[in-house]
Amino acid sequence: MQPKISVAGVRKTFDSDAGPVEALGGVNLDVAEGEFASIVGPSGCGKSTLLYMLGGFVPASEGRLATDEKPITGPGVDRGIVFQEYALFPWLTVYDNIAYGLRRQRLPAGEIRSRVERYVALIGLAGFENRFP
Secondary structure, X not given: OOOOEEEEEEEEEEOOOOOOEEEEEEEEEEEOOOOOOOOOOOOOOOHHHHHHHHOOOOOOOEEEEEEOOEEOOOOOXXXXXXXXXXXXXXXXXXXXXXXXXXXXXXXXXXXXXXXXXXXXXXXXXXXXXXXXX
């Protein structure tokens, strides 16, 4: 059985005024479908960098990241990140924050409206759709 997520020999180096800084060095990880994994470590050890790489927001300097055996080359609708800090667009309403990803998928307006209404009800924000975060 192939892993759902595969990280093989991944390294990430950032350039700095003092020279290159290695954020990750030789990470290997396979996660099977339905399996839960935790990434634990001290501040600055590269946990967020790895998650940003899996999300497709930051490219690896070396190695391979894949989901379902397909290389991760950028953000995709099959992956997401839940940020630790506030991650809403403050200039968008509740409705538009929820609709943002659906619009990026180019779903029909009726489908977007239906899904947003369902999610608003699910999280108990009915009546607040036009409010800002």
